[in-house]
Amino acid sequence: MNHLSSETFRENAKAALADTHLRGALKNATSLFGERRKEAAASLPNWEALRTQARAIKDEALSHLDRYLKEFVENAETRGAKVHHARDAAEANAIICNLAAEHRVRVIVKSKSMTTEETHLNAALEAAGMQVVETDLGEYIIQLADEPPSHIIAPAIHKTRGQIAELFTAELGMPPTDDIVQLTGTARTTLRDRFATADMGISGVNFAIAETGTIVIIENEGNIRLTTSLPRVHVAVMGIEKVIPRFADLDVFLKLLPRSGTGQRLTTYQSFITGTKRHASDEGPEELHVVLLDNGRSRMLAHPVTRQALACIRCGACLNACPVYQQIGGHAYGSVYPGPIGAVITPQLMGIEKTSQLPYASSLCGACRDVCPVKIDIPQLLLHLRAEISPRKGSIAERLAFKLWAKVMTRPALYKMSSVAGRILQRFVPISRAWINGRDLRPIESKSFHELWPI
Amino acid sequence: MNCGLFKENVESVAGHCVVTADVTNVLRQIIADLRAQRVAISDAPELAQFGVIPTANDLFNFEVGITRAQAAIAETGTLVLDSSCERNRLVSVVPPVHIAIVAASRIYPTLADVLAMLQSGKEVSPAITFITGPSRTADIELTLTIGVHGPQELYVVVDETS
DSSP, X not given: OOOOOGGGHHHHHHHHHTOHHHHHHHHHHHHHHHHHHHHHHHTSTTHHHHHHHHHHHHHHHHHXXXXXXXXXXXXXXXXXXXXXEESSHHHHHHHHHHHHHHTTOOEEEEOOOHHHHHHTHHHHHHHTTOEEEEOSHHHHHHHHHTOOOSSSSOTTTTOOHHHHHHHHHHHHOOOOOOOHHHHHHHHHHHHHHHHHHOSEEEEOOSEEETTTTEEEEEESSSHHHHHHHSSSEEEEEEEGGGEESOGGGHHHHHHHHHHHHTSOSSOSEEEEXXXXXXXXXXXXXXXXXXXXXOTXXXXXXXXXXXXXXXXXXXXXXXXXXXXXXXXXXXXXXXSSSOHHHHHHHHHHHHOSTTTTTGGGSOOOOOHHHHHOTTOOOHHHHHHHHHHHHTTTSSOHHHHHHHHHHXXXXXXXXXXXXXXXXXXXXTTTSOOOHHHHHSSOOOOOOSSOHHHHSOO | OHHHHHHHHHHHTTOEEEEESOHHHHHHHHHHHHTOSOEEEOXXXXXXXXXXOOOTTTGGGOSEEEEEOSEEETTTTEEEEETTTSSOTTTTTSSSEEEEEEEGGGEESSHXXXXXXXXXXXXXXXXXXXXXXXXXXXXXXXXXXXXXXXXXXXXXXXXXXX
């Protein structure tokens, strides 16, 4: 079990830093992801223009979300889909559990969906007596290990092949091996049986097109195609922010998302699903249900500053670029969405009370903002959240210290006096241990810059 | 020009691509080279001589699946399968080898061109699939592995006569 809480972020991070296996796996993965993204972005001469365009489309969709959602629902339902509205996780899970019961479903195959991680759907379905099988290789691995995902697009990024081999030996009775091809082959064979017998397929959604009522789901493995084609019922779960206005807008997003996520020009498969099949004899599920999840999103939408976080297309680039994520990985955040974007989204979805340490899990270096394909200003949002937290948190001594510091720094005479005093006092007073534990602090020089270079 | 770039891009993602005026013979040769005994086909009439249309029960027992592709994208090496034209959804994903036939005249230069084409009819088709290379994963140590849930091999035969 590895279900950590955001409330113990500092302790989680400390433990992660001591885990050499984890740090090796993270270093390898985040640097590879980073290099591939950089190369892929450089292969498009108009990368910056595409980012600007993508953000403009998302802003347009978000500022008229009511209208575009309505249009999407109408168009999807005209073509045979049934759309359900869920205010929160509990409602979404209840809708899906009821659908499963109604259709006498026993086995459910799932493709990777961060939204269903957010609602803890698997636990709800299992409690209702359903067997749920994750089919994305990474998700399958962490389901066997009973762990949450540690990265938005590579859920088992924290595990080495040795650890995965041990897991497969213990859980699937596979002979011990270090060969990745054999491990993958075993997962394929095991999961084929599940695909053949499943009555329901549950998927996420990458983009929902208002204009046509189409849902678009992208992947590399083929498990989404099987999940959305084989079982008789398909349930697609999406946050309300996934809607974009036009079919043609996909051109921009299909260029940005794979390049930012895995560094691919295009992922292997894109499934475009518009309603249900038109004739009973056609291939594909008999029913398509789309669950629209709010779960705090309309609260974010109402806020002029935090709204932009809803533009996120879940590529994971900010995780790979973040010096904090690179060291501690995803589990330490104790939240479904880790990394810089997780530190922004989680407090807003789950409430700031239990997640108040997350906005501080950043050096504000801005690497996340620079790689974001939809130009979300993550450092600005982190500062905004810190400002919301700080009046409630922080000791009286700390607040007094900063008030004093502000007074001194804005008065040149006081500042001069304080640096002279500091030079003398630093010889006698040990500087607070807590302050220098994680930082370098150079002693104050005997002469200031001003004294060396008088105007 | 689209044809050459398309072939190059299919090959860059570990797919095989043959441009030919004699599709029938090329298909026979690929099937013979694979030593495939059980070949599944979509319901496209011109494929009938190469295999059988699978039923729901024997879908998982085929070695090769053959379909047409209704269009392709040169800049990415992508096949576009439209399920309103053909029963191509399962035959193209379940068997370990997928062979697709596409007309040279249906290769569009860019992704944007294909998106516009897909929307040009009265209705967007209920299920469209883009395929760029064989199934792949990098979920273990970010190491590329070909063939997870979908086909391990992808052959594209471009018919230069149509």
